[in-house]
Amino acid sequence: MIYKMKKLITAILFLILSSPLCFSASDFHFSIEPRLSVSYGELNELLYGSDENLVSQLDWEQKCLFNLGLSAGFSFHNFSVSALFDYSLPLGTSYMTDSDFNHNGERYSWTEHPIEKSINLNTELALAYKINPYSKVSLIPELQLNYQFSSFEAGNGTGIRNDNPIRVYGIDYRRHSIFIFTGFSLKSQITSRLNLKASFFTAPFIYQNSFDYHHGKKHPFSSNDIQTGCFTKYKLDFSIGIKINDTLSIKLFSDMLMSFPDRGILYTDYYGGEMELLTSQQGGASIKYIKAGTALIINF
Numbered sequence: 042m043i044y045k046m047k048k049l050i051t052a053i054l055f056l057i058l059s060s061p062l063c064f065s066a067s068d069f070h071f072s073i074e075p076r077l078s079v080s081y082g083e084l085n086e087l088l089y090g091s092d093e094n095l096v097s098q099l100d101w102e103q104k105c106l107f108n109l110g111l112s113a114g115f116s117f118h119n120f121s122v123s124a125l126f127d128y129s130l131p132l133g134t135s136y137m138t139d140s141d142f143n144h145n146g147e148r149y150s151w152t153e154h155p156i157e158k159s160i161n162l163n164t165e166l167a168l169a170y171k172i173n174p175y176s177k178v179s180l181i182p183e184l185q186l187n188y189q190f191s192s193f194e195a196g197n198g199t200g201i202r203n204d205n206p207i208r209v210y211g212i213d214y215r216r217h218s219i220f221i222f223t224g225f226s227l228k229s230q231i232t233s234r235l236n237l238k239a240s241f242f243t244a245p246f247i248y249q250n251s252f253d254y255h256h257g258k259k260h261p262f263s264s265n266d267i268q269t270g271c272f273t274k275y276k277l278d279f280s281i282g283i284k285i286n287d288t289l290s291i292k293l294f295s296d297m298l299m300s301f302p303d304r305g306i307l308y309t310d311y312y313g314g315e316m317e318l319l320t321s322q323q324g325g326a327s328i329k330y331i332k333a334g335t336a337l338i339i340n341f
Contacts (some may be wrong), residue, residue, distance in 0.1 A: 071341045074112040074292070078334020080129065081105050084191055086214060086251065087302055087325030095142055096322070099253075101193050101214060102135035103330060106161060112336065119171040129161035137195040137212065141202075152200030152209050160192040169226075177230040185222040185242065189328075191215065210256040216326065220274055221246040234284040244274035247303060249326045265316065266324025268305030274328075275299045282338070290338040295331070302327040 086099040106129040114123030134155055141150035169183040192215040199208050224242030231237060247270040254263040280294040307324035308316045 069115060069117055071115045072113070072338055074114075074336040074338050076108075076110040076112060076127075076294075076334055076336035078108040078110065078127070078294075078332050079105055079132070080108055080330050080332035082298070082328065082330025082332075084214075084216065085302065085325075085327040086253065087304075087327070088307070089304060089323045089325060090144075091321040092144070093323075094144065094146060097142070098140045099212070099214070100138045100140075101191070101195075102137065102156065103129075103131075103159070103161065103191075104135050105132045106130065107132050108163075108332065108334065110163075110336075114167075116171075121167075121169045121171070123165075123167045123169075125163075125165040125167075127163040129159075129163070131156075131159055135159070137193065137198075137214075139198065139200075139209075139212070150200070150202040150207075152198040152202075152207065154195035154198035154209075154211060156193050157196045157211075158192075158194040160190070162188075162190040164188045171228075179226075179228040179230075181226040181228060181240075183222075183224060183226060183240070183242070185220075187218075187220040187222060189216075189218040189220075191218075210258075210261075212253060212255050214251065214253040216249060216251040218250075218326075218328070219246075219248040220244045222274070222276060224276070226278070236282040238278075238280045238282070240276070240278040242276040242278075243272055245271050247271065247274055249303060249305075251324065251326055262309060262311040263316070264307060264309040264311065264324070266305055266307045266326070268303035268324065268326050270303035273301040273303055288340055290340070292336040292338055293334075294336065295333040297331045299329055300327050 082103040084101040088097040090096040108127045108129045110127035112125040114121055137154045137156055139152045140148050142148050166186045167183055169181050172180045174180060194213050196211045222242040222244050226238055226240040228236060228238040249268045252265050255261060277297045280292050283291045302325045304323045304325045307319045307322050309319060310316050
């Protein structure tokens, strides 16, 4: 799946880069944006019991991440298409915490594991249309396709179970997420060299596919859960654009992603040697992060 996404991203960027050849220079505007940012966030892996109460929760930290990215886009009159790619590098040690709960909702077990390796990718493809109700104000409806991939390897952990100290083996986890966001932006041209932009998006379609593997000598096991949902993810974006000249601009931006947990089907080999669907339990997933950074906009 990752290989297919890479091919899709490459094809999209190629189409964007080659599009200026298809239109006259007066109608067509093209830009690329090398970008740097820092983000802080968390992925949540959830397990619900037969009574639909929370049984287990794993919180995978993403703090802090240094993001290297590139965005490219073109506009034709009021229409615009853009693509974005971010690759994240951890700036320090993050941790995964694993909590288990009884039927009363009380936590009886808690362990903490250092995250020894992580991979985080984020891609976006956006289609937008600019409406100008006033000369210096734009309303921009937008549709986004967002693909995210996260992979973690957490080492052995220590903690407490029923008031007794314990040591447990590590856990590996990876998640593929596809979000379709829709929303709008408001852009204001404060001066000829300064603009402000604020955006709000929500996701009418969500697909998440997660895998985890629990290490152990006596009883290692793995699971696979799939969730679909709608309107459980929300994004807020804010940016400041500063024009240097006709070719170069600087953008300062901040993004925030918030979500409610999604529930879905769960497969596991915990109870046997083969993966099987558990009809009495459900898996869940959630995510949140905040990001801030800068981009150099190069206009052609």
